[in-house]
Amino acid sequence: MSRAPDHPNHDLLVTDAAQRIVDVLAGERRHLVVSTSGSTGAAKRVAISGAALRASAVATYERIGGPGQWLLCLPVDHIAGLQVLARSHLAGSPPVVMDRAGSFSADEFSQAARQLTAERKYVSLVPTQLHRLLADGAGGAALRTFDTILLGGAAAAPTLLQRARAAGLPIVVTYGMTETSGGCVYDGVPLDGVRIQIGPDGRVLLAGTVLADGYLNADGTLEPLTADAPDGTAGWFHTQDRGQTVGGRLILEGRADDVIICGGENVPLQPVTEAAAALLQARGEHREVQALGVPDDHWGQRVVVAVTGSSQALLQDEFSQAVSEAIRAACGRAATPLAVVQLPRFPTLGSGKYDRLTLGEQVAEILNRTQVS
Template structure:
């Protein structure tokens, strides 16, 4: 059975609710296959439609085609069935303690935002929606969370949003009222997690991607039915939440093994608990050493003058690549390269310590909350400055 892929324009703010009837049909498996796109971003609509070809035939079992943000800039479309979406939502509620109402504070055309809406539909609850079209404003959280109905209340955020919320006492207190705050999209610095948990926020770290209907591993433990294995340090995921492949790419190697998805993440599995150590496609080769950016970022994040950071490599005639750090300083601070290098060298090899530092007001992002290291590398490729 085949159908035709249809575009689902998703508006921002309260108007997001207009997409709920079509998403409900997709969840039930009785609607056309849908490609969610941001209704108010013509450039992104063109990028997604050019790559994913709405109006053309598609397998009738597909409910949603969700674009991956990718590191290459070329979107791929994960083919998600209604059964996979339901399995994801039901497993999430089971892990969190039962169905509840959801606060949407993410773009609703990405998998994390879509899942907030779908979980609410599964629970039969009306979503409360925060408009993030012009950015995330943590001062609206108290009113939005007060508008949520019980008995259980949840939201999903990315680390940059949590960092902003923790600087606003009223927003922090409001988040602490929720039964769970799912946190995914990127690695969360340990000091941020500690601040949040000290403030009484129930943070649940999630790991997953569009190809797994979003988060499928919570605090390192797979959701019910999800399978995880490590092969040559690479994380592979399987189970009922898995996409059936990519739109127009039937032979893509990520889905070459039936029932499994080969991620680009490196990880460790210990007593059934998964730890992600970094991205295999973002490793930096410098002076004969392979540096995983996330390891250096974890060390940098422990410095009191670092609010946010990203580590990436740029070409270097002597080293092959040199390690560069982009840092958003904590308020009232101006960290130096020498200070940060000394700090990093206490926990990692000195070869991995940054050789160049750029202080920035904010880090560039791709998708919901993922730092765009590719954009940083392109911006700062050139002679060393530190």
């Protein structure tokens, strides 16, 4: 594996992870144990078999055009980074490894991309990384050298996807989780060996060869992660996501638990985020944005919108008013934000996903300091 730049501790982590993958694929280790991201709560340890790991990697290559060389810029203690190592091993093509010692850098990404030598070049990113690369000229140019860019780990705003595709980038939006050995639905279409069912409550259910064996308890026993579907068939993983299938494609509608109740009315937060992002794009402002729920004595919960900017502040200006009006028009009165809060950068987990718990704490601190009500 080539590295750009070198960092001893990171090298050891990658080398250890690569060896664990080799062992589990060869049957010398029963499971690859991977922690879930913990983006909204406590992480769980998932036990993934070599068969599931291989099924996922092989199905990915069948979908994206065959083996190639990967740029690894995701952490190897999460499934997305580990899958890059697994696909690289099965392809017999060592990845180029970005140093993860510091924050994600467009310059370092560009340097690493230039080290790829295979005919087909691949990378797996999360939306925060894509957002930062598109905001950088060199980063955008580096992205255009890839044959496929897998984008997953969190919901990508439609405006971000529009910018990427307008730039001619070969984006493939993936959906999956640790329990499915990583992405198992590409651009709405399940990989070979994966089945989708929508429960009566709109929840997405997944089954197939990529499912992990279970959750590893502290005593070494496995807790099952599958259950029967409403139609009585066994072996389905019940996700926390809502969606529907249209013409054989899965359309996600947000997390089942990403809904607040304001004055007795359910308010899904993903559409609120998307409405704010659409306004930002229309204004030519390429900021990151997230909608959150905060407790409210009168209404039960209220929406707060967080955006990135030059400083930490409560925004009370024309911009914040425009955000509020756009959200109210798109999502209804109950979704009207209590406040629009600005942060220099959103906190992220090691996986690159937004750390929603820490983000909520930072937003609450600003609201408390300014006594918004």
